[in-house]
Amino acid sequence: MTGTMGRILIVDLSTGTHREEIIPDEMYRSYLAGVGLGAAYLYEHIPAGADPLGPDNILGFVAGILTGTGALFSGRWLVVGKSPLTGGWGDANCGGTFGPGIKSCGYDAIFVHGQAERPVTIYADGSTVEIRDASHLWGLDAVETEARLIEAIGGKRVRVACIGQSGENRSLIAGIVNDRGRIAARSGLGAVMGSKNLKAIVLNGSQRVETADVPAMKRLNKAANALIPSSKAMAGIPGWILRVAGFFMKASPRVTRLDGLASLPAMRRWGTIAGNEVAVISGDAPVKNWAGSRRDYPSRHVNPDRITSHEIKKYHCYACPLGCGGIGEAEPRFEETHKLEYETATSFGALLLNTDLASMFTINELLNRAGLDSVSTGAVIALAIECFENGLIDKDDTGGLALSWGDSGSILWLVERIIAREGIGDVLADGVVRAVQRIGSGAEQYAIHAGGQELPMHDPRLDPIYGLHYVVEPTPGRHTIGSEMGYAMTRPWALVSWAPEMPRSEPVAGRYRVDDEKGLMAAANSILKMVVDGAGLCTFGVNMGVDRLPIFDYLNVATGWSLSPDDYMLIGKRVQTLRHLFNIKHGINPAAVTLSDRAAGRPPLERGPLKGRAIDIEGLRRSYWKAMGWDAETGVPGPDTLAELTLPAGN
Numbered sequence: 335m336t337g338t339m340g341r342i343l344i345v346d347l348s349t350g351t352h353r354e355e356i357i358p359d360e361m362y363r364s365y366l367a368g369v370g371l372g373a374a375y376l377y378e379h380i381p382a383g384a385d386p387l388g389p390d391n392i393l394g395f396v397a398g399i400l401t402g403t404g405a406l407f408s409g410r411w412l413v414v415g416k417s418p419l420t421g422g423w424g425d426a427n428c429g430g431t432f433g434p435g436i437k438s439c440g441y442d443a444i445f446v447h448g449q450a451e452r453p454v455t456i457y458a459d460g461s462t463v464e465i466r467d468a469s470h471l472w473g474l475d476a477v478e479t480e481a482r483l484i485e486a487i488g489g490k491r492v493r494v495a496c497i498g499q500s501g502e503n504r505s506l507i508a509g510i511v512n513d514r515g516r517i518a519a520r521s522g523l524g525a526v527m528g529s530k531n532l533k534a535i536v537l538n539g540s541q542r543v544e545t546a547d548v549p550a551m552k553r554l555n556k557a558a559n560a561l562i563p564s565s566k567a568m569a570g571i572p573g574w575i576l577r578v579a580g581f582f583m584k585a586s587p588r589v590t591r592l593d594g595l596a597s598l599p600a601m602r603r604w605g606t607i608a609g610n611e612v613a614v615i616s617g618d619a620p621v622k623n624w625a626g627s628r629r630d631y632p633s634r635h636v637n638p639d640r641i642t643s644h645e646i647k648k649y650h651c652y653a654c655p656l657g658c659g660g661i662g663e664a665e666p667r668f669e670e671t672h673k674l675e676y677e678t679a680t681s682f683g684a685l686l687l688n689t690d691l692a693s694m695f696t697i698n699e700l701l702n703r704a705g706l707d708s709v710s711t712g713a714v715i716a717l718a719i720e721c722f723e724n725g726l727i728d729k730d731d732t733g734g735l736a737l738s739w740g741d742s743g744s745i746l747w748l749v750e751r752i753i754a755r756e757g758i759g760d761v762l763a764d765g766v767v768r769a770v771q772r773i774g775s776g777a778e779q780y781a782i783h784a785g786g787q788e789l790p791m792h793d794p795r796l797d798p799i800y801g802l803h804y805v806v807e808p809t810p811g812r813h814t815i816g817s818e819m820g821y822a823m824t825r826p827w828a829l830v831s832w833a834p835e836m837p838r839s840e841p842v843a844g845r846y847r848v849d850d851e852k853g854l855m856a857a858a859n860s861i862l863k864m865v866v867d868g869a870g871l872c873t874f875g876v877n878m879g880v881d882r883l884p885i886f887d888y889l890n891v892a893t894g895w896s897l898s899p900d901d902y903m904l905i906g907k908r909v910q911t912l913r914h915l916f917n918i919k920h921g922i923n924p925a926a927v928t929l930s931d932r933a934a935g936r937p938p939l940e941r942g943p944l945k946g947r948a949i950d951i952e953g954l955r956r957s958y959w960k961a962m963g964w965d966a967e968t969g970v971p972g973p974d975t976l977a978e979l980t981l982p983a984g985n
């Protein structure tokens with residue numbers, strides 16, 4: 335079959351053995367590759383109740399069907415496993431060049447079982463697979479590890495995914511790093527890699543990915559590329575102009591349906607930080623651990639021009655025409671760092687009231703090198719500051735240092751302690767839920783999370799569909815699954831028969847309606863995301879709209895299939911339901927996954943753009959479960975749905 339490599343690599347670190355397995359075509363027709371192939375493999379092979387940091391957990395590195403085909407935006411890969419942070423399904427998505435590296439070795443996925451006795455790397459090049467000693471690399475940060483491995487092997491095609499110190503010391507908010515500091519950050523899967531004593535996976539293959547219809551792929555690429563506005567569209571326009579969008583969103587009693595094409599020039603010019611000021615002004619960005627507002631934090635401090643003025647060069651993932659990334663200066667401590675992303679600029683800016691941009695660059699590079707999730711790290715530092723402010727921890731806990739909002743010195747100090755797992759850093763290094771257990775009674779009110787994972791920097795009190803996905807997503811607390819704005823941009827209704835067309839504008843706040851249509855929209859969001867992650871595409875590309883970035887046609891011309899958009903969405907529904915079943919198999923009660931009160935508006939904020947807003951998270955959840963064919967009260971998929979999806983009944 336074209337598009338895929340038709341094989342996976344399975345490595346058992348406990349026995350020091352490896353083998354390849356042929357994947358039948360029907361498997362790809364049922365699950366695609368990427369997240370779907372990962373879900374099918376992990377659901378079958380991880381026993382119920384397995385310790386996420388024990389040898390029974392499996393870590394999968396998966397590439398999409400489109401990875402390596404040259405389809406635009408096809409440079410994303412995922413790591414999958416049982417999350418030690420939530421105890422359920424875990425996955426994390428990353429860009430760069432590691433995804434094509436997996437396929438260049440002849441595999442669609444690499445699954446790692448067991449635990450090595452000593453630090454090792456896994457090396458593969460298409461003809462050789464070796465488990466190599468990595469004692470000399472243990473203790474190094476991720477950037478240095480990657481540089482040493484590439485230097486030792488030589489050549490331009492070496493790809494590395496590795497852990498830094500935080501994965502080694504099993505911090506439950508650690509991720510896995512590639513391309514000198516890009517992180518598959520969420521779900522704590524860096525700790526799983528550390529528990530396996532696996533420092534790095536090193537790929538050095540040269541195999542090509544076959545495409546069923548190469549001329550058609552080129553035609554699709556050309557047509558999609560022609561729609562992407564050139565960077566000249568924003569030439570000479572200052573970043574502060576973006577504030578206007580924020581003020582418009584804040585002032586309007588209705589949410590206007592946004593065309594995703596309009597967002598691309600700003601993404602091309604600034605990257606995700608184009609949203610910095612918009613988010614603070616509109617209320618999308620949580621401020622002061624979700625209890626503040628823009629009145630506490632002037633948005634100008636994270637003006638995108640201030641950040642890009644430090645940019646040395648642009649950064650593109652594989653096959654990306656947009657290049658939202660960048661490499662910038664991080665003086666005086668580091669020569670350079672990946673450009674701040676919106677999530678990092680907000681979790682170490684507005685969330686902590688930090689206005690010291692230089693500290694954010696330094697922290698960004700420290701987190702990238704240690705392999706720490708910036709969202710979770712910012713959240714746990716916000717918790718610590720609020721606990722200190724309220725007397726739940728004191729200077730005896732912090733080595734004599736006072737913690738306060740906006741104090742970049744103490745924030746930086748905490749980051750370093752968390753990386754080293756020293757003192758208070760050890761208390762905080764496993765995320766907010768474990769930190770609260772260690773700090774004690776009263777601290778839980780300051781721990782903002784869903785299902786054990788810290789919330790990303792998008793406030794559901796502005797866009798309630800974010801909050802819905804935070805609680806129903808098998809990896810809770812994820813902003814990349816969907817939102818009302820995301821639904822508007824991806825436009826599933828243009829091609830999917832059952833997806834409702836989003837109104838041109840929607841009422842907000844007290845007049846926001848929770849109805850079946852909201853559930854259907856959110857179901858379409860999450861199902862489409864499974865197709866996107868099975869294809870290996872970037873969400874920012876899909877934000878053009880599914881009728882403009884031809885995801886379904888891409889899949890057909892890569893594989894030679896002739897499936898309809900509805901057929902692909904049925905596959906996506908199967909994958910989403912299987913990830914959900916994974917959680918049920920591992921003892922998670924879907925109805926018990928909740929959103930922290932503050933983030934749901936309980937009590938509501940008393941000032942700022944989100945003043946007085948609360949969201950009906952239970953009503954939204956019922957509407958989503960119903961749309962997915964899961965029981966509206968318990969969240970358990972019903973027999974008809976399981977039969978429709980040909981998934982196993984019972985766990």
Ligand code: SF4
Nearest residue numbers: 429651654657658872
């Ligand atoms: S838009 Fe950004 S994250 Fe997405 S593929 Fe391109 S460079 Fe990577």
